[in-house]
Amino acid sequence: MGIILGGNQYGKAENRIVRFVRDTPRHEIRDINVTTALRGPFEPAYLVGDQSNVLPTDTQKNTAYAYAKTEGVESIEAYGLALARHFVRDVEPVEGARIEIEQYDWDRVSVGGVEHDHTWVRKGQEVRTAAITVDATGEHVIGGFKDLVILKSTGSEFADFLVDEFTTLEPTHDRVMATSLVAEWRFGAVPADWNTAYDTIKQAMVEQFAIVQSLALQQTLWHMGKAAIEAVPELVEVRLKAPNKHHFLYDLERFGIENNGEVFHADDRPYGLIEATVTTDDAPPAGDAWLPSAGLA
Template sequence: MAIILGDNQYGKAESRIVRIVRDSPRHEIRDLNVTTALRGPFEPAYLVGDQSNVLPTDTQKNTAYAFTKSKGVESIEQYGLDLARHFVHEIDPVEGARIEIEEFAWERAVVDGTEHDHTWLRKGQEVRTAAVTVDSSGEYVIGGLKDLVLLKSTGSEFAGFLKDEYTTLPETHDRVMATALDAKWRFSSLDVDWNAVYPTIKALMVTEFATLQSLALQQTLWHMGTAVMEEFPFIAEVRLKAPNKHHFDYDIGRFGVENHGEVFFASDRAYGLIEATLIRDDAPPAGEAWRASAGLA
């Protein structure tokens, strides 16, 4: 029996970078969490400690910081492409690079009815994400969002499910449905207005969540992904993950107070976890697009 080294990569995880553009009195802010991972002939580093092919993770971190100024951050997708292309095309012996980016959103403070030029409030909604992979097989971009917390107080059912001797869940035709959505979508083109596409995808998913009379969270995810892929032909694949944030009627009848679907216990665990992948039947190969590093995007 022989032991061999399988898939491997190395990089710098979660470099926290804040880029302030100060070219005019009205400043702009981009707040990023950047992870880099390099792939190539790095077996000697693992097997015998030979570092001659290893670009230090500290160098990767420094490059990520420098590129926010030299290349800019018009969109996290383009920034990730710039960074990945640099490692693959300019650093020997790197053969592939994976860049994962989280972006934290800020909104301008309003002072005396006017947006302030250099003060922001942290927005508490979802985190925008991008994952870029560049290697010999091509260039791949996955956009995404996570922790988009959604709740609707009606318009959701769950009934007709399989039952056995351990089933205690009652059927319902009117329930609260809530989730913290994690969505990722793979582009089949790089000729994309990244910053225009993102809010449209988010709006489509929110609309489907709100308006569909949902018979199950699984059905809601299917409609979300379908709406996005019908709107954008250059999206080849959508992957969705949604914890079912259960809300159970709380028994206040014991206190002499009626509860007609108005007071709930919000359970944080255990929770149902619903996942779905939608893919076009003619989608181009994904290559290593979904092979994660830190798994943050």
């Protein structure tokens, strides 16, 4: 029986970079978490400790910070593409690069009803993500978000499901539906503006969550993915992961109090985990676009 080294990559994980733009009195902020991973003929490093082909992870870290200055972070997709292209094109013998990025947003503080030029408070909604892969198969950009907690108090049903001897769940035509949504999407072409595309995709998904009379969370995910692709033509694939954040009606009748769908117990586990992929039928091959490194995006 032979033993061989399988797939491998290496890099610097979770570089916390804060970039300010200070060209005018009104400053801008970009707060990101960047992971780099390089792929190529690095087997000697693993098998015999030969580092001659290895660009140190510390160098990768320094490059990520330098590019935050020289390239800027107008969008995490454009920044990640510039960084990945550098590693593949300029560093011998790198054959592929994976860049994963989280973006943390900030809102400006208002003073006397006027936005302050250089003070912010951390925004508490979703974390925007991007994963960029550049290798022999091409350039692949995956955008997305995670930790988008969204809830509606009605407009959700779950009935007519399969029943066996262990089924205790009662059917319902009026329930709370909530999830902490993870969405990732693959671009088949570069959109006119990365940030506008992100806002459009998120808005399309949130609107569908709100307006669809949901017979199942699965149905809602389908409508969300479909709406995103229809809203941004450059999209070719959307992947959605939705843990069902259950809300159970609390029994107040034992205290002689009526509870007409108004007081619930929020139960965080165990939870249903619903996943779906929505694609165009002519989506180009993904190559290694979905092969992760640190798993940030």
